[in-house]
Amino acid sequence: xxxxxxxxxxxxxxxxxxxxxxxxxxxxxxxxxxxxxxxxxxxxxxxxxxxxxxxxxxxxxxxxxxxxxxxxxxxxxxxxxxxxxxxxxxxxxxxxxxxxxxxxxxxxxxxxxxxxxxxxxxxxxxxxxxxxxxxxxxxxxxxx
Amino acid sequence: xxxxxxxxxxxxxxxxxxxxxxxxxxxxxxxxxxxxxxxxxxxxxxxxxxxxxxxxxxxxxxxxxxxxxxxxxxxxxxxxxxxxxxxxxxxxxxxxxxxxxxxxxxxxxxxxxxxxxxxxxxxxxxxxxxxxxxxxxxxxxxxxxxxxxxxxxxxxxxxx
Numbered sequence: 001x002x003x004x005x006x007x008x009x010x011x012x013x014x015x016x017x018x019x020x021x022x023x024x025x026x027x028x029x030x031x032x033x034x035x036x037x038x039x040x041x042x043x044x045x046x047x048x049x050x051x052x053x054x055x056x057x058x059x060x061x062x063x064x065x066x067x068x069x070x071x072x073x074x075x076x077x078x079x080x081x082x083x084x085x086x087x088x089x090x091x092x093x094x095x096x097x098x099x100x101x102x103x104x105x106x107x108x109x110x111x112x113x114x115x116x117x118x119x120x121x122x123x124x125x126x127x128x129x130x131x132x133x134x135x136x137x138x139x140x141x142x143x144x
Numbered sequence: 145x146x147x148x149x150x151x152x153x154x155x156x157x158x159x160x161x162x163x164x165x166x167x168x169x170x171x172x173x174x175x176x177x178x179x180x181x182x183x184x185x186x187x188x189x190x191x192x193x194x195x196x197x198x199x200x201x202x203x204x205x206x207x208x209x210x211x212x213x214x215x216x217x218x219x220x221x222x223x224x225x226x227x228x229x230x231x232x233x234x235x236x237x238x239x240x241x242x243x244x245x246x247x248x249x250x251x252x253x254x255x256x257x258x259x260x261x262x263x264x265x266x267x268x269x270x271x272x273x274x275x276x277x278x279x280x281x282x283x284x285x286x287x288x289x290x291x292x293x294x295x296x297x298x299x300x301x302x303x304x
Contacts, residue, residue, distance in 0.1 A: 026153070029150070029153060029154065029157065030153075030157045032157075033153075033154045033155075033157035033158040033161065034157045034158070034160060034161035034164075035161060036158055036161065037157065037158035037159060037160065037161025037162035037163075037164075037165065038161035038162065038164055038165035038168075039161075039165060040158075040161075040162055040165065041161065041162035041163060041164060041165025041166035041167075041168070042165040042166070042168055042169070043165075044166065045165065045166035045167075045168075045170055045173070046169070046173050049169075049170050049171075049173035049174040049177060050173050050174070050176060050177035050180075051177060052174060052177065053173065053174040053175060053176065053177025053178035053179075053180075053181060054177040054178065054180055054181035054184075054230065055177075055181060055229070055230045056174075056177075056178055056181060057177065057178035057179065057180065057181025057182040057183075057185065058181040058182070058184060058185040058228075058229060058230040059185060059228045059229045059230075060181075060182055060185065061181060061182035061183060061184065061185025061186040061187075061189075062185035062186065062188060062189040062228035062229075063185075063189070063228060064182070064185075064186050065185060065186035065187065065188065065189035065190040065192075065193060065281070066189045066190070066192060066193035066196075066228070067193060068186070068190060068193060068280065069189065069190040069191060069192060069193020069194035069195075069196070069197065069277070070193040070194070070196050070197040071193075071197065072190075072193070072194050072197065072276060072277075072280060073193060073194035073195060073196060073197025073198040073200075073201075073273075074197035074198070074200065074201060075197075076194070076197070076198060076268070076272075076273065076276055077197060077198045077200070077201025077202060077205070077268070078201055078205075080266070080267075080268045081201065081205050081206075084265075097276060097279050097280055100280060101279070101280050102183065102186055102187065102190075102280060102281050102282055103282075105186070106179075106182055106183060106186060114175075115175060115178045115179065115182065138205065139204060140200055140201055140204045140205065141200065141204055142197075142200055
């Protein structure tokens with residue numbers, strides 16, 4: 001078989017010798033089933049990958065939420081009790097609600113390309129120190 | 145060519161296509177799912193951390209009575225070993241516990257209010273606690289019932 005014939009096998013040809021008609025039909029068969037498989041592959045893996053990504057992200061998000069929540073709760077409790085006599089406490093309670101908003105905590109800058117936290121979250125570290133100061137000032141046992 | 149041979153070929157071509165399709169955007173979809181998982185995990189556990197912080201203040205500030213302390217212990221127990229993953233059974237457990245925790249906190253805050261009557265101009269309520277939680281975490285997509293807050297959640301996804 002010459003190399004010309006090999007190419008004709010791949011691409012088919014207008015020449016309808018029985019051999020080439022079969023090649024052409026095989027290619028068509030291949031295209032059809034390939035495409036069907038490809039679309040199914042995309043659909044199924046999309047769902048599976050979204051789900052496994054979600055399952056991996058969820059516990060990390062939960063941990064961050066818990067940490068942020070604890071800081072916010074401590075400040076809210078303290079601000080409610082001592083806010084009228086401690087203006088900076090009241091201000092910090094307002095600021096933390098801006099500073100630790102979900103869209104500031106969950107941003108790419110705090111994560112690597114695989115969305116894993118890079119070391120400690122700098123905003124949480126920052127507020128940890130602030131809340132710790134107030135906790136000590138008002139003798140709250142927080143474990144911070 | 146017999147039928148079995150052709151069916152085998154069909155299967156083979158389908159599989160080849162399937163593999164290719166499955167690889168396509170696999171990483172992209174995984175990352176998209178992970179962003180969303182981080183967000184939902186954060187939203188669901190923020191309030192629990194907040195309540196944990198609050199009860200520590202309530203416990204150590206002032207002189208809470210025995211029934212307040214008892215309720216605080218119950219909340220602490222409910223928070224202690226709560227599972228932070230998306231496993232179906234653990235999500236169901238979370239749902240059951242958060243109802244109890246909310247109710248207990250409401251009781252604690254009411255008891256506190258009664259105990260410190262007149263001394264507190266502006267007592268803490270469950271409503272205020274949840275409002276702060278909402279400011280920080282936005283609204284949970286699962287519970288969204290108007291378009292405005294749905295847009296808010298989508299905005300967070302775009303912040304990444």
